[in-house]
Amino acid sequence: MCDFSPFGVLATKQVMWANLDTPNLEAAIQLENRNQIMAGLSGDAEEAGRAFFEKRKPRWSHERVRESHTE
Secondary structure, eight states: OTTSOHHHHHHHHHHHHHHTTOSSHHHHHHHHHHHHHHHHHSSHHHHHHHHHHTTSOOOOOOHHHHHHHHO
């Protein structure tokens, strides 16, 4: 888990816990869709692609994780 995007791990944990109280599948899918959009806009997806093509480990930005904890 340490090699994954910090924002991705945080978002996954938040949705996992939120879905425990989700009333139905549609609401759960909406939460996941929201996270997928946010992850795509975080810059981590771009870094993951760059790292893959350059055959190196990603250098994750921790900025989005810090922002998430201050909201």
